[in-house]
Amino acid sequence: MSPLQPTVGLASAIVQSLDFADKILSHEHSVHHSSKGASPGDHAVLQNVANNLYRLTSKIAKADKKAGKIGGALLNLLSVGEQTRTWIGYLAEYVLQAQAKLKYEEPEHASVRDALATVKKDKELVGLKEHFGDLRGEVDATLLVALRQPLDQSQTKDLSGFAVEDFRVPFLERWQERVIEAIQTNGWQANKKQHLQEFSKVLDTLVVAENEAHFRNEIFGNLHFTEQDDRLHSITPPQEGTCDWIFEPRLQKGTKLLEWLGETTGQNLFWLTGKPGCGKTTLMKYMFRNEMLFPKLEEWSGLAPGILTGFFLWNCGTNIQKTTVGLLRALLYETLQDMIYGPLEQDPGIIQYLFEDRWNQFKSYGAGFHPFPLSELRKAFELLVSDASKKFLIMVDGLDELEDSPSHALDMILGLSYRSNVKIIVSSRPTEVFEQAFQDRSRLELNKWTRTGILSYVLHAFDQNDVMFGIPDQESDGTEERAIINSLVDKASGEYLWATLGTEILIQTTKETDSVKTIRARVDALPPDLSELLAYIIDSMDTKSLTQASRVFRLIDAHGYPLLLPLCFANDPDTKSSLSAETAPLTMSEVLSRVTAMRLMLKTRCKTLLTIFEAKAPEGSLVSDATTSDLMHFRVTYTHRVIKEFIQEESMRSRVYTATGNDALNTDEHWANAHLWSLKTPAPSKDGKIAIWDMLADCIEHALRLEASTKRVRLTYLDEVSATLDHYIFSSPITSLDLPSASPTVTVSSFLDIAVWLNLSGYIKVKARTTDRKLVKHAWEFSKEMRKMNGIGGEEKWVRGRGRLREAYARVDGEVVALLKEHRKTMRIGSPKVAVDMPEWV
Known part of the structure; x- marks a missing residue:
């Protein structure tokens, strides 16, 4: 690492602090009031000013630590940094004193300086402003001397080899090259006032860029939410070959998706619908960012750059995963990330353009990072896609998973679909509200197209199981065996979920000694209705299985979709076991022992009504092959929303919870025990x-x-x-x-x-x-x-x-x-x- 890295970083942190302090001490620097909404009020303005001052002094402290081993001329810079932190601390206290003195009936102050005048004399504020100016002059001179030293010693300008963290790397490298070239070209010396003024202007560009980068990072941080991609990762990839038909013209037989992708007639919304459990989400995941989409999309987009974005709503997830606000935050985040950091290399200034009011608040008094209201998100996204020079394909899965009013999302989606540069694929159940909204749009009723895929799934499941694979015997011509498979496929009636559950329960109940006739009788006993099949599965559980399964259902209902290892801890009947646990990471064998037992229970006792998934990319990691760190990404959830809804029905609660005594289970006791286990044994x-x-x-x-x-x-x-x-x-x-x-x-x-x-x-x-x-x-x-x-x-x-x-x-x-x-x-x-x-x- 070059000595210049901590030097420039510390100088930048100090100058940002001084620059902001100078602004708020100026009469001319007025408070930005939004023209699009109510004023935040002086109380909120002053709180934001104080927060930003503390953030900036914290940044100096962090830079101090990195620069702490540097000697020579830079010792002066460390001293200036310490002085700046101290005086900025005083200013922050004055701001909070002014806030405490506010009376809500008084008119708003035009500037922060006016508010500060209520607790400090004008002479003191002028002196403070001048002191900050003097400190800025010291920073400029010290940094110029520091940058000149290697030039004077080596007479070379090749000092661009230092690395700086995250977003700052490209800009700081360019900035350093430019400023060193300017120093050499102009012969700037720190003891000449004019030279120092010119250098100061160059240093100002660093501060502006740092502020812009901080604003962008905060906006991205506020748009993104931790569980944003969990639904996408929770979806089991389709069995190989079962979804290929969607891209095969000869197999589509009128589905019109490929035709719709390429057409330019303005029919820009495609509705994928079908019965619950028929595989809509699986197909949406298969299509999402699938390269086979691109040839047809290029027929539509022509030479215009194309951007593909989407979101998978999830009713079984957290609140943000099933709201229109969450949908728009995810779409904005994914689209902007792709535009700025992808092949398009869009100017990052688009963030300031889309969120102009927040940018002005940030420049004015350090604000602009409050929660996003729905109206602002919608306006920003509509402004984003209004750029007709780009084409956008938007995929939204599970509109029926929304918990807030679907009208918010529908109004936005239908409005976007009238833009010539936007195509939208949405999926949902065929409820009345969506039937009315999409009645004149291109559509595909998926459960009418899944028989071949379900047949492939059943054959594959039988092939992977030793007992089912050995069904045919030497005396059989295969007719009965084919009848078993066809019966499963027929009863599924286009529903992958029924096929998955029905096939699995058949496999779990079949023994090597069972005859084909016995197996056929079990298939015939399976009810064709999905809800009745779920009741059949519950009724087939013995008392021990039902008791264990219902406890896990309660624990998941109380926690959302928990991590696998904490769920192992929560499932412990002894809710005080963590009190005596040793404070040390579990060994890998201890972790795998717990996890393996939980996996087995979920499969055998819970009858695959629950599933394990890895909440991160890449997918496909096996729990048995995972490290302790990897296991922190495995989570447990209901295999499908239909199962969650079924278990939580009032009539089913008495059968699943009350009958087993788990209705009185104190889930907080169990999760308190689990969290202490996690705290004491972290990976x-x-x-x-x-x-x-x-x-x-x-x-x-x-x-x-x-x-x-x-x-x-x-x-x-x-x-x-x-x-x-x-x-x-x-x-x-x-x-x-x-x-x-x-x-x-x-x-x-x-x-x-x-x-x-x-x-x-x-x-x-x-x-x-x-x-x-x-x-x-x-x-x-x-x-x-x-x-x-x-x-x-x-x-x-x-x-x-x-x-x-x-x-x-x-x-x-x-x-x-x-x-x-x-x-x-x-x-x-x-x-x-x-x-x-x-x-x-x-």
């Missing part, structure tokens, strides 16, 4: 690090849920969480707590720091009486710093759906505040103690 990632924030937060969330339901603080449990955290802090250098929004200067010394920050009031009341005052004082300071860094509403980025944790964080408990205050100050003998209503604990 390192491929870089060797262990990030534990999410596991820690899940433990706290479930402790709070149990406290809310029983009115007792889970002291024993949280003490074990505390001991585990102590182990990580003091004994495991590879562990990263990875605290959200934390400054590099903020460190955790004990679990009490976390408890005070997150406002675990019951736990604090119990522990504070016996805790060392130094630890209480540190916890209070830690909490103040963390809440200051996060700002109002900043917790949403790390709470991520943990409702009890969000409630605790926002709650103000006067008794806890008084108790912490008492323990932070030196107490004299005889001083009255704060009276606290002590909670019960277990």
